Amino acid sequence: MIRQFTSESVTEGHPDKMCDQISDAILDAILAQDPEGRVACETCATTGLVLVMGEITSKATVDFQQIVRDVILDIGYTDGAMGLDGNSCSVLTAIHKQSADIDSGVSRAKETRDKAEDEQQTGAGDQGMMFGYATDETPELMPMPLVLAHRITRRMAQVRKDGICPWMRPDGKAQVTVDYDNGNPIAINTVVLSTQHDETVTQERIENDMLNKVILPILPEELVTEATRYFINPSGRFVIGGPTGDSGLTGRKIIVDTYGGFASHGGGCFSGKDPTKVDRSAAYAARHVAKNIVKAGLAKRCMVSLAYAIGVAQPVGFAVDTYGTGVIEDDTLSRIIHEKIDLRPDSIIRRFDLRRPIYRQTATYGHFGRNDLDLPWEDTALAKKLLEWVKEATK
Secondary structure, three states: OEEEEEEEEEOOOOHHHHHHHHHHHHHHHHHHHOOOOEEEEEEEEEOOEEEEEEEEEOOOOOOHHHHHHHHHHHHOOEEHHHOEEOOOOEEEEEEEOOOHHHHHHHHOOHHHOOOOHHHOOOOOOOOEEEEEEEEOOOOOOOOHHHHHHHHHHHHHHHHHHOOOOOOEEEEEEEEEEEEEEOOEEEEEEEEEEEEEEOOOOOHHHHHHHHHHHHHHHHOOHHHOOOOOEEEEOOOOOOOOOHHHHOOEEOOOOHHHHOOOOOOOOOOOOOOOEOOOOHHHHHHHHHHHHHHHHHHOOOOOEEEEEEEEOOOOOOOOEEEEEOOOOOOOOHHHHHHHHHHHOOOOHHHHHHHHOOOOOOOHHHOOOOOOOOOOOOOHHHOOOHHHHHHHHHHHHOO
16 A cells, blocks of 8 residues: 655754754753753744753853854854854843752652662653654664655755855755655655745756755655656745744754654653753663664564653653564563663663763754764664574573
8 A cells, every 4th residue: 555654854054953953062061071960951043042041950161152153153154144143143041950859859769769879860850751763664774754854954954065055045944755655665755845045046046956966866766756746945935044034942843853753752852951851861762772673673663662750760661562563572572671671761871871962963864863973872782682582582
């Protein structure tokens, strides 16, 4: 049966993604000085204004204003004509310490609250649900529409920064629709691309440059057909962009950050959060388990779900769903992983070495399937152990 699925990606100049990068750049700056720093930082932006807000408890001394300006300029907003100039925009901060009530629960997990200080465990930084997903339809073990959409937006940034398309401005987005036959991608149905541009460029040049310098070099030839459709700047004009065209806010592109809509999402964003926040760290752990299950050949598709209670270290919910593609029963696989893999916050943080400044690089083009980055939750060494555990459990 033929069905379609669509995923989108946005460029680093998209106002929401700019805010994600600022929040994660602040997190990185704090962790570089204080690995134990507690950060829950959000950013919002509009015409000529960026506001950084949230809760930060840390011994680090950082220049919030300079971090904000550096990120904006690095993205390419260097002129007020683009809707924002990192040199001259207003930067406001509204930062206070983490709630003492939250801190007490996170620093001393419920399970170890009555034990000696050196026996304390970290409790989950919040309640919530986290999901990890993997599929064997791409080498990245990610959904094909999202992989292609991310490739297009990364290419958009590259041709802009390299001067190949000097008329481009930082804001932009892409969307890819793929046709599936019995769960296998067979053709690219539609590509949508919108890019901010200067006043002088013609629609004809925009379409020609984006098709021939961005889209076609990215798409797998075997999936492009005569029926593939391309919509390039379909609104006809995109001069006003960035925070002037639409206000930005940290955490509004959670589907772009994860699986493009293919898998469930608990609703919590990643950017600006230190790893005691299980919205981030447990989502990374869930992806790690799901990816290794697929890499081991134990399933063609897999979703791992986790749930936590604030101040409690052990997950309060755990399940594996292989959508009927698993080589053993989901309940058996779930039991094996539950017994063998420690999914408490301290264990996740140690396993992936998460108390270090690695986060701004993840704030654009997705947190998963990033073969261009050395991200510990993307490692597949666990696959071998999973096969051993399954063999032992099913003797």
